[in-house]
Amino acid sequence: MDTTPGERREFTSWKEIADYLGVTVRTAQKWEEERGLPIKRLPGGRARVLADPAELAAWKSAILDKPGRWASLAFLRKYAILTTGLLLLLAAGLLGAYLAVNGRGPPALLRVEQHVLVVSDENGRELWRRAFGWPLAPDNYAAGFQYRRFWFGDLDGDGRVELLFVAVPHIASAEGVPLICFSDKGAEKWRFVPGRTVTTRIETFNPPYTVQNFIVSSVGKGRAPSVIVSSGHYPYYPAQVALLSPQGKLLREYWHSGYLYHIQLADLDRDGSDEIYLAGINNGYKSATMVVLDPDTMGGASVEENLDYQLQGFPAGRERARFLFPRSCLNRKFEDHNFITELLVQAGSITVGVDEARRSSSILYHFTPRLGIEKVVVTHAFHLVHAEMHAAGQLDHRLTPREEAAFHNIRVLVPPPAR
Secondary structure: OOOOOOOOOOEOOHHHHHHHHOOOHHHHHHHHHHHOOOOEEOOOOOOOEEEOHHHHHHHHHHOOOOHHHHHHHHHHHHHHHHHHHHHHHHHHHHHHHHHHHHOOOOOOEEEEEOOEEEEEOOOOOEEEEEEOOOOEOHHHHOOOOOOOOEEEEOOOOOOOOEEEEEOOEOOOOOOOEOEEEEOOOOOEEEEEOOOOOEEOOOOEEOOOEEEEEEEEEEEOOOOEEEEEEEEEEOOOOOEEEEEEOOOOOEEEEEEEOEEEEEEEEEOOOOOOOOEEEEEEEEOOOOEEEEEEEOOOOOEOEOOOOOHHHOOOOOOEOEOOEEEEOOOOHHHHHHOOOOEEEEEEEEOOEEEEEEEOOOOOOEEEEEEOOOOOEEEEEEOHHHHHHHHHHHHOOOOOOOOOHHHHHHHHOOEEEEOOOOO
C-alpha cells in the first residue's frame, strides 16, 4: 500500500504504517526504536499509535531513500564492533605472551638431565637451564637425600630467590665439586671452590676438594645470613668447614683431620647464638667424632695426638667442644673405624648414631643441651649382629653388660664451656 500524503490524514495502526513503508510490522517497530521513525501514541497503551503520512514520507525520503548514509553508519557500527573484538583478542594474546614469559613464579624446583640443570617454579614451569661440562648425579638431588645439595631462598636480602647448588658429578671428577650461587634468572653470582693445598709432616693434600654438605642460616652475635659449608679432600682427608657471606666471601674456616659430613645448627645453650654441630670421622684416631663450633670464633685446625695427621701451618683449632666415640669389638675386628650415620639436634637435645659394622648395628648417644651424656642405647640390631658373629665363630665372646657399659666412655678432647 503506497498511500500519498493527501489521501488520508493519519495512520492509526502498526499494520497501516508497515504497509505504507512496505515492511513488516516488526521492522517498522524496530525502525522506530533504532532510526527515529516518527510515531505518536494515544493515551492508554503502547499499541494505540498515530503516524502522519506526510511525516512518514519526509522520514522515508530522508532515511530510506538515501541508503548510503545508513549503509555507512551500519558499516561503521560493524567496523567498530569488529575492531573492538580484534583489539580484545590482541590484548588477550599479548597478556598471554607476557604471562608466558613473565608470569612464572620464583625458582622453587630443580631436576637434572644428564649434564643439564633445569630450574622451574613451584608449578613446574621451566625458568632457566644451565649446562655443565660433566654429567650430574641425579640421585644426589632426590627427595630425602641425606646431605644438602641445593637450597632456594633470598640469600642476600634483595627480594629475589637465589639457588645454591652443589654440582655433584655422576662420576668422581678431578675437578672437585663447587658450591654455586645462581640468580633467579640463572646467572652465576658466585662460586665457592673448596679447599687448597695443605700438609702434614708426611703428606701433601692438593685439590680437588668436594663440597659434602652445607646449611644456610643467620648465625653469630649479629645474626648475619651465612652459608656454612663442609668440604672434604678427594679421595682422602682433611675437611674444611667454611663460613661464607651471602656474596660468597670466605669469612672464617676450620680444618679437621678427617671428614665432617653432617651439619646441624642450634642454640642449645640459649646464649642467643646458634652453635655449629658437625659429625663424621677423625682419621688420626680412626674414630667417629662430633665437633661443636662457635661461628664467631671458629678457626685453626684440629689438634691431633698422632703428629702424622696434624695439619701444619694452622693455629690450634678453636672448638666449642670435641668428642670421640668408642669403638666396639665388632668395629675393631672388621672395620678400620666406626662412623656417624645420624646427627639430630632438636627439642633441646642431641642424638648421635654411630655405626659399628656397616650393617645398621648402631649405638645411639643422647646428649643434654650442655653436651653432657644423657644416655647410651645399644640397639637391637647391634645385639643381633654381635650374636650372629659369635655363632659363626667370628667373635670369641658374647656381648656382656660390661662391654655395653664401655660405650659410655666417650672421650672429650675439648670440653664444652662450663656454665
